[in-house]
Amino acid sequence: MRKFFKALTFMSVALFSLSSAFAADSAAQEAASSPIVHDAFKDKVLYVGCESAFAPFTYINDKGELVGFDLDLIRAMAATEGFKVEVRAFPFDGLIPALMTGSIDLIISGFTISPERAKRVDFSDPYYRCGLTFLIKTVNADKFNTLEDLKNEVLCSQIGTTGALYTTKVLPNVKLRQFNSPPESYLELQNDGCVAVINDRPVNDFFLATSKTKEIVSKPITTDTSEYYGIAVRKGDTRMLNLINKALKNTLENGDFKRISEQWFGYDVSAGIRQ
Ligand code: GLN
Numbered sequence: 540m541r542k543f544f545k546a547l548t549f550m551s552v553a554l555f556s557l558s559s560a561f562a563a564d565s566a567a568q569e570a571a572s573s574p575i576v577h578d579a580f581k582d583k584v585l586y587v588g589c590e591s592a593f594a595p596f597t598y599i600n601d602k603g604e605l606v607g608f609d610l611d612l613i614r615a616m617a618a619t620e621g622f623k624v625e626v627r628a629f630p631f632d633g634l635i636p637a638l639m640t641g642s643i644d645l646i647i648s649g650f651t652i653s654p655e656r657a658k659r660v661d662f663s664d665p666y667y668r669c670g671l672t673f674l675i676k677t678v679n680a681d682k683f684n685t686l687e688d689l690k691n692e693v694l695c696s697q698i699g700t701t702g703a704l705y706t707t708k709v710l711p712n713v714k715l716r717q718f719n720s721p722p723e724s725y726l727e728l729q730n731d732g733c734v735a736v737i738n739d740r741p742v743n744d745f746f747l748a749t750s751k752t753k754e755i756v757s758k759p760i761t762t763d764t765s766e767y768y769g770i771a772v773r774k775g776d777t778r779m780l781n782l783i784n785k786a787l788k789n790t791l792e793n794g795d796f797k798r799i800s801e802q803w804f805g806y807d808v809s810a811g812i813r814q
Contacts, residue, residue, distance in 0.1 A: 579644045579779065584623045587613055588643035591628040592720035595745045595803050596649035596768075608803040609647045612666065613770070615795040616786035630719055632699040635659055638773055645772050645783065649739060651701045652769040661774055663783045665767035666796075668811035671702050671760040672743045673735040674728060677753065683735065686710065686760050692734035695724035701766060702737040721746065728755065739766070741804075767812070 579585050589597035589609060597607040605626055617624045629637050634646045638660060652662045673694075675683055683689055690710045696703040698717040706715055716733055718724045724736045725746055736743070743757050770787075772779040790796040797807045 577641070577644075579622070583621060584625055585613070585617050585645060586643045587624050587626045588629055588634050588637050588646045589626065589648035590631040590634065590720070592722050593631075593649045593742055594721075594749070595741065597628075597647070608667075608799060609649065611799045611802070612790065612796065613645075613647045615790050615799060616783070619789035619793065619795070620782060620786050622782075622786075631697060635771070638771060641773075644779060645770050647770045649742065649768055650771055651739075651766045653701060655704075656771070659774060660771040661776065661780050662769035662771055663780060664787055665769050665812045666787060667768040667808055668764060668766070669740050669768070670763045670765040671705060671737060672740045672757045673737050673760055674725070674743050674747070674755050674757050675735045676728070676731075677756050679734065680756050680758075684758060686737075689713070689735055693732070694735050694737060695727050695733040696737045697721055697724060700738070702739065705761065706737050725750075763811070 577584075577586060587610075589605075589607075591597060591599050591605055593607070595607055596609040597605065600606050605628060610624075610626060614624050627637070627643055629643075631648070634643075634648060634650070635656070637643050638646055646660070649667075650656075652665060656662070673683075673686065673689070683692075686706065686709055690713055693714045693716060694706060695716050695718060696706060698719060703715060703717055706713060716724075716727065718727065721736070721738050721742055724733070724738070727733050728736045729752075737760065740757075740759075740763065747755065747757060770783050772783060787796075790799075791809055796809050800806070800808045
C-alpha cells in the first residue's frame with residue numbers, strides 16, 4: 540500500500556511539473572506571438588523593470604519584498620502624474636531586451652547613463668551620481684591600492700555592468716569573473732575565489748555596512764562624479780521620456796525626492812545631480 544501511495548505521489552508530482560512546464564511554455568509562446576496590448580498612458584500604469592540584488596537601489600529584503608531607493612522614487616514620481624507602478628524583476632543583462640520587446644515601459648535599476656547604452660535606449664535626466672570602488676580582503680589592503688595594482692589578479696564583477704566594462708577597458712588582459720549579482724561576487728571574495736570585487740560605490744558600501752564585516756575594505760577606482768544613473772525608456776519614446784522627466788522634476792520640487800533620499804541614504808543625494 541505504501542508503495543502504491545509513493546508511486547501515486549510520484550506520478551502526480553511528475554504530472555504537475557509536466558503540466559506546469561506546458562503552461563509556462565504556452566504562456567511564453569503566447570507572449571511572443573501576441574501583440575503588446577499594454578498602453579501605459581491608457582492604463583495609467585507603468586511597467587517598471589529592475590534587477591533584484593542591487594541594494595540599496597533595487598533588492599529583495601529580509602521579508603522577501605522587492606524594495607529600494609529606485610522603487611520608492613519611481614512610485615513617488617508616477618503618483619505625481621496619476622500613474623501606478625507595476626514592478627517586474629529581470630536579470631540585469633535582461634533589462635534592455637525586456638524594454639525593447641515591450642515587457643516593461645522603463646528601466647530603473649541603478650542604471651548608468653552611457654554613450655553605448657544610449658544607442659539602444661533613451662535616458663531621462665540623471666537622478667543619482669556615483670563612482671566605482673573595489674572591495675578587497677583587509678589582509679591584502681596594503682598590497683593593492685589602485686585598479687592597476689590588480690592587473691595580475693583574479694577579479695569579480697557583475698555581468699554587463701559599467702564596473703565590468705571599465706575593468707576590461709583599463710586592464711584588457713585581466714582575469715575577470717562575472718556573476719549575475721553583486722551578492723554572488725561578494726561571496727566569491729569571501730571564499731577567496733577572487734582578490735577583489737569591482738562595483739558601484741554605494742552598493743559596495745551598503746554591503747560593508749550591512750554585513751558589518753571587518754575582513755573586507757573598500758578602495759576608490761573612479762571619482763564620485765564619474766557615473767550618473769538615469770531611467771531608460773524605449774528609443775524614440777518621447778512621450779514616455781517627457782513624462783518621466785516631468786515626474787522626476789515634480790519629486791525634486793515637492794520634497795518627495797529629498798524625503799526618500801534621506802530615508803535611504805541619510806542625506807539628500809540630489810545635491811550631486813544639481814552640481
Ligand atoms: N551602475 C551599473 C551599471 O549601470 C550597475 C547597475 C546594476 O547592476 N544594477 O552598469
